[in-house]
Amino acid sequence: MNRRDVLAQLRTVTPLKVIGPGVILILIFSEMVISGGLLAQSTLSTVLPPLSILIIIAIGQSFVVGTGGIDLSVPATVTLTGVIILKASEGKNSGLLEALIICAVACILIGLINGILVEGLRLNPLVVTLATGQLILGFMRLYGGEILPASNVPPQLAHWASDTIVAGVSYLFLIAIVFTLVGTVFLHRFVQGRRLVASSAAERSAFLAGLSARRYRILAYVIAALSYGLGGVLASGEVGTPDLTLGDPYLLLSIVAVVLGGAALSGGRVSPVATMLGAVFIYLLDYDLRVKGLSGGLREMVQGAVLVLGLTLAFVIQNPPRVRGLLARLRGSKAPQEPSAAA
């Protein structure tokens, strides 16, 4: 890359340049708020495991958002993996492998159904994924039966999910980092990843360029569901006793993380690193507020507000002329209005 390229890259606004400073700010804020500091072993061991799970799930969501869609079947899929782990393993280590395989198959099916309904049949992604969420919950109840055979996940999974490498840094965090890096390399340097990005960014262009655009867009839903599955398995291990609310927090949180990671800004190019930073930001903010004694309600309010503000920020960065026009109008000058170009 020559100097001109480097300069051009420095000048363009990328999601990373927006969320990066945000994360630094929230890290400083956390360091001040949390007693003992952010890097205390006790803090890291409470913060990192759930954060790692959120990172993985949010990266999954970003694949769908990259196609211009949205996936609201996240909570149901995450909850389902918890039930599968309990049911298939019966809480025994010997049944763990079988449970993991069933989880993977179930997630691939969910992704395929979502993808085919949305991309193959051109149905609305929001309603389809809400509806498949219901279907998942229904099948989960049929599969799980009246009473699950165990309430604890296999000890191996629980042990492994809570184990640390050094000083409070858990294996889960290592997995999340590896997941992020593998995702980034896949999307930038692998043929399949590039084609996935191209098909997500501009379906018609990709089709005319000779790519099986629709297939890649369906693949995005499958990758997303598999990520939720991985997140769900790790979450089950982390809590030890997954219940029917296991997936609930991830609907709003995953979307907030993706939006903060600049999905709306980059349109098509999903950036796992930016999404990871988005997850770090929203999770740490939530954690700090909890430390400060804010109630669950107030924290959910903050999540919603951060989502709306994040979107607005992306809009402002993307449309400087429009924003200038808006400001001019606010100041009372008679700037002509933008015509409402219809969708």
Add this chain to the structure above:
Amino acid sequence: MSVKDQKTPTDLAALDVRGIAKAYGVVRALEPASLVLRPGEIHALVGENGSGKSTFVGIVSGTVRADQGSVTVGTETLARVSPAVAQSHGALTVFQDGSILPQLSVAQNLYLGTPAEQRPAYRRHEKWAAERLGEWGLGRLDVTAAAATLSPGDRQSLEITRAVAARPRLLLLDEATSALDANGVDNALELMQRAAAEGCAVMFVTHRLSEVFRVAESISVLRDGKWQGTHRADSTDAKGLVELMAGTNVDTEFPPHATPDEVGGVVLSARELAGPGFGPVDLSVRAGEIVGVAGADDNGQVGLLRGLARIGAPSGGLTICGRSVAGYGDAIDAGAIYLSGDRAEESLFRSLPIRENITVGMLDRLSRWGVIGWQGERDLVSETVSNFGIRMGSAEAPPTSLSGGNQQKVALGRVLAGEPRLLLAEEPTQGVDVRSRVDIYNLLRDAARKGLAVVLVSSDASELVGLCDRIVVMSRGRLVAELAAEGASEQSVVDSFTAAGHGEVGPDAVADERPAARPGLGRIRELFQRHENGPRLGLLALMLVLIGAYAQSQNGIFLTHANVYNLLFLAMPLAAIAAAEFVVLFVGEIDVSVGAVMALTIVLMSEFVQSGALIPALLLSLLIAILLGCVVGSLNALLVEGARLSPFIATIGMLGIVNGVGLTIRPTASGVISPALLEGLAKEVWVVPWAFVVLVVLALVADWALRSTGTGLRLRSVGLNAQFAHRLGVNSRLVRSAAFVVASALAGCAGVLLSAQIATGDQTVGASYLLLAIAAPVLGGASLAGGHGTFVGCLLGACLLIVVQNLTATLGINDAYAYLLTGGLTIVALLLYTSSAGAAIGNYVRSLRLRFGNAAAAEEGAS
């Protein structure tokens, strides 16, 4: 008779345009242009495709915002960019791609596009429409027929007549005669003269010079966004205009044509190829040859070009490089590639760097074991950039940072990098500056010399003559002539598809050959499309009856007074929130925060309406509900319509905020609500809760208003096609913003109804309505694209969902089935009522049939 005689020199200008200009990114669509039109004057604006004509018309008509300059219609300068404002000043526009809504009747379309002060009461609109059309010579149209059943020509005539009949001060026609046959053109020109005779200034945009000289007094020419001056019609001729439009080609040098020994074997051969808008066509193209497809606009050229790549599953035989081609994938494998003229949507990846744009088709060759090599990619990019002379800053910037010419070179670089055997290019130099144009001609000719076969569609006659070795001419979807490039001139090409000189023969155009009445199944389908609500509601009612009958046969308590009352009582809040969501769906938006608003209303009621008699408590609750709804709805409207954020994400954010507020007030379910109110809400009329009766009455009234009033029609037009509605002067954004506010207010009222069941402040009750609120209207026939469905359908949909959810208890089966049925019914309803789903399935079946048919034919040939 000369039109000029009727105007006095003291007339004020009807239109005064001063220095308007527009750039899209770095592409300058229109450089500062000025024009004055007097009443009664007919003015023609001519230019090739992409010369800035439509931008000029767009600015004057209020659909495009100018970067600078001013537009004055009559005495007033347009202060805001909006078709409604332009229309209120008396400027009416007939747009190139129309603004007729096919789902509405002819009369409704006429009503919608007519200025408010000329419209009758809505109930008389059909009689009024018939009279008005009769008066202006279109009496043969059935005003009650859906506009979809009209031929394209009739649709265009209807639009022109609609505008002329409104007696505007200024009439703008943007390529308004493209779909008309000779008779239609005669009528349209006559209408223009009639309007001018009444003092209207007429400006029409066209590239058909024969029409220009028949009616225009003055003519302006645009080329590459630059104003080439205004000329009097009697002081210029067709040849002079063509030179001005094409820039006399002093600066365009074409590469030499192919010599006979450069032309090789047959690369492409099509037999009886037919698809939407074209065919059957036979065509064969040889290696090294550049074949141009000529024709007046919309005569099937682009359809044919796509058909030659088997895009859109056309019928007939197609062979590329000796391989039978059944789909675009096969065409690619055989060495073909298609280059669309729509750079923004179909040939570039706007959000990806230029580097990835160039290499996207070459990834296999650049990679080892699926990993793309850095060096190989960089080399390919720099090679393409230097070979194609792409002037750019950085390969890491998006292609939107480039000029039109360089964007097109990037696209061309991508398709030629794969060294295809056949290139199908649509308008390869549209919106491209002269210098890049010459580069592109040379690049195409160089590739052809190396054996590439090229078929291109172009509306630029000089380009066809200069670049192509052979020109095939299309009219009404068929090939009607073939010209060798040697000896052909621009005029002979234009003559081959338009009228010779100023003669009487009108240009050929696509006249729809589809008969008005289709037999059998088609007719029934048409009937269903026009009266979709009846069958949809009937189907829903039938399902309710069947499920009810089944439940009753399994368990006798189902149809008891208590159970029916109970079900309706449960359905009541769902029906109300479904109606709330429907308001948003009807205008083509979506809102996922309604359930949270409903729950927050109950939470607020548990704070503020803890006691009191029925009537004051009810009024206070409704007041709270509506106030809350207005706040949340306004915020939603601000985010979605004001800041144009995705409604999915913006309303999910609002859902979080509203839930957070509710949970802060009541972290867990607590608080009481006035017992008098709860009791009152549960009161019944026969087996029906009285509030449900009120809902039914309101739904019927609202449905009547949507179907039978002018306001309802305007709302519907926003849902059906917001862009057309905007052009017709409906303030789409205001309508949609209002829909968000009304929906949230209704959701609040639904909360009041739900409080009768919940009886305590609990924010979490909203979660289960996330899907249900959308599922009920969709079951009732609402489409997520907008413009369809009924309030009564929402009520029935809500009842069906509640019955299904309670079926598990009635039948004593696993409650899992309640989830499965809810999710399943929603998806089935989506499939039934989403027209794009049907189209997707149809396409898939057609392409399968094609593939299967071809395989069978190949087998037959082998045996």
